[in-house]
Amino acid sequence: MKYDVIIIGAGASGLFCAIEAGKRGRSVLVLDHAAKIGSKIRVSGGGRCNFGNTGTSADNYISQNPHFCRSALAVFSSGDFISMLGRYGIRFSEREHGRLFCEGNAIEIVHMLKNEADAAGVEIRLQTTIHEIKKNDVFEITTGDRLYSSNSLVIATGGRSYPSLGASGLGYEIAGQFGINVNPQKAGLVPFIFNGADRKIFSGLSGISIDAEVRCGKRRFRETILFTHKGLSGPGILQISSYWKPGASVIIDLLPDLDVLELFMEQHQSRVELHNLLSGFFPKRFAQTWCELFALSKPLNQYPLKELKRIAHQLHNWEILPEATEGYDRAEVTVGGVDPDELSSKTMESKKIRGLYFIGEVVDVTGQLGGYNLQWAWSSGFAAGRHV
Numbered sequence: 001m002k003y004d005v006i007i008i009g010a011g012a013s014g015l016f017c018a019i020e021a022g023k024r025g026r027s028v029l030v031l032d033h034a035a036k037i038g039s040k041i042r043v044s045g046g047g048r049c050n051f052g053n054t055g056t057s058a059d060n061y062i063s064q065n066p067h068f069c070r071s072a073l074a075v076f077s078s079g080d081f082i083s084m085l086g087r088y089g090i091r092f093s094e095r096e097h098g099r100l101f102c103e104g105n106a107i108e109i110v111h112m113l114k115n116e117a118d119a120a121g122v123e124i125r126l127q128t129t130i131h132e133i134k135k136n137d138v139f140e141i142t143t144g145d146r147l148y149s150s151n152s153l154v155i156a157t158g159g160r161s162y163p164s165l166g167a168s169g170l171g172y173e174i175a176g177q178f179g180i181n182v183n184p185q186k187a188g189l190v191p192f193i194f195n196g197a198d199r200k201i202f203s204g205l206s207g208i209s210i211d212a213e214v215r216c217g218k219r220r221f222r223e224t225i226l227f228t229h230k231g232l233s234g235p236g237i238l239q240i241s242s243y244w245k246p247g248a249s250v251i252i253d254l255l256p257d258l259d260v261l262e263l264f265m266e267q268h269q270s271r272v273e274l275h276n277l278l279s280g281f282f283p284k285r286f287a288q289t290w291c292e293l294f295a296l297s298k299p300l301n302q303y304p305l306k307e308l309k310r311i312a313h314q315l316h317n318w319e320i321l322p323e324a325t326e327g328y329d330r331a332e333v334t335v336g337g338v339d340p341d342e343l344s345s346k347t348m349e350s351k352k353i354r355g356l357y358f359i360g361e362v363v364d365v366t367g368q369l370g371g372y373n374l375q376w377a378w379s380s381g382f383a384a385g386r387h388v
Contacts, residue, residue: 003029003123005388006141006150008170010037010124012377013360014156015113020385022120029148030117030124031141037124038110039165040158044374049106051085052078052378053371054098061376062242062366064183068340069365069376072348076382078375088112099370133174139355152355152388154348156381159334159361160185167328171362172337178353181339183364187331188242191233192250192322201293203229208283212236213256219243222256223369227286231322239369241325242335252318255281261312264300268308271299333373337364348384357384 005021007014010032018028036042044050053060056078058070078100085092090112091103102108117124132142139153157171172182194202205227213222214236226234240250258281267277275297278287291297295311303311325331338358342351348363350356359380367373 001029001146001148002138003027003148003150005029005152005154006031006139006148007154007156008032008130008141008174009154009156009158009360009362010034010126011039011156011158011360012041012113012374013158013381014154015117016378016381017154017156017357017359017385017388018122018124019113019116019120020382021388022117022122024386026388028120028122029150030122031128031130031143031148032124032126033129034166035127037114037126040162041110041113041374042106043162043165044106045101045371047106048101048103049109050099050101050371050374051092051109052081052100052375054078054094054100056372056375060368060370060372062188062335062368063340063364065340065364068343068345069379071345072379072383073375075386076379078371080382081375081378084112084116085109088115097370130170133177135178135353135356152357154357154359154384154388155338155362156358156360157362159337160328161187161190161331161334161361163328171358175338175342175358175362178350178356180342180350180352180356180358183336183339185334185336187325187328188335188366189238189332189369190241190325190327190330191228192231192237192241192244192320193324193326194231195321195323198320199230201289202227205286205289208286209234210254210282210286211256213253214240215251215253216240216244216248225252230326232320235369238332242333242366242368244322244325246324247321249319249321252320253316254318255315260315261309264303264308264312267300268303268305269301271301273297273299274303274311332369333366334361335366337362337366340364346383347387348380349387355388357388359384 004026005028007030134140141148209226221239223236224234225236275291360377
């Protein structure tokens with residue numbers, strides 16, 4: 001069966017590309033091994049779908065080519081997606097840091113995309129496994145007992161995160177088959193695992209969250225951190241994990257809005273116990289554990305100034321050395337992927353193989369937490385859909 005465009009992957013980027021190509025009168029087939037379309041859309045934002053961000057810019061993305069995403073983001077913005085939601089009467093709200101969420105359920109967006117695809121004449125075939133891809137005059141895709149062909153082939157297979165939803169390295173394998181460079185990958189937006197010593201100390205704090213500033217290298221994020229049985233999670237940790245490399249330290253300012261030394265000096269003549277003072281800012285269990293580890297609790301008036309300076313510094317610069325991350329099973333995204341320098345930033349087409357496109361998470365463009373990755377999916381899919 002012959003089509004103008006075949007897209008492998010019925011996720012956010014693949015569907016968006018299919019819709020735009022279909023609107024141009026192209027015959028479009030979308031293939032996916034999953035039983036449903038939009039698997040990651042369904043789980044985004046805890047089921048509410050964090051579909052975009054009002055402050056999206058290239059600075060919110062990690063890539064070997066930090067400028068690559070600019071063109072696609074300019075062509076299709078969060079405002080453009082909001083306009084689409086308006087046509088379907090889908091209500092949304094803006095939360096902290098400009099994050100945009102559906103007020104209802106993520107399924108509303110999946111249904112919107114399916115309706116758009118149907119209106120554009122897009123054909124979708126699910127539970128379909130790709131066995132072989134060849135390129136002669138056209139692309140030939142073998143799936144079981146069927147052979148499809150097309151002039152354009154779009155790889156929208158996503159990254160390695162969420163293997164429980166069927167994620168795999170298929171897109172990277174296809175790129176390799178055609179001699180396209182693929183940059184190393186790692187899990188991103190993922191919880192940390194404590195090293196053995198810290199796990200023994202802090203595992204009992206599971207469920208406690210603290211508003212903090214998290215730093216690694218030159219990057220810093222002011223977000224909540226969450227203690228788990230294994231280590232640390234929460235938005236601040238997920239954000240910094242995408243920049244972390246094994247062996248690197250992570251620095252946490254536990255009281256970023258407070259000059260702790262100034263507080264200590266104000267209370268220096270007081271008989272209040274240190275852990276009781278800190279319990280005014282932290283959950284009591286954390287304050288007690290922290291004091292047991294870093295500063296034997298006693299009345300403030302019994303600490304010499306040098307000791308108070310050390311404790312204040314420690315509270316502003318708690319250093320942890322993670323053993324690892326929890327890997328792709330718990331990661332929201334994959335950092336790395338198809339080398340952007342191999343692609344046109346305006347069309348997502350391979351510079352080596354005419355008619356071959358890569359979009360979405362399979363490309364080495366990874367957003368921070370906050371709707372940026374779905375925005376990249378919409379934008380890159382739209383950019384490719386205008387040209388396939």
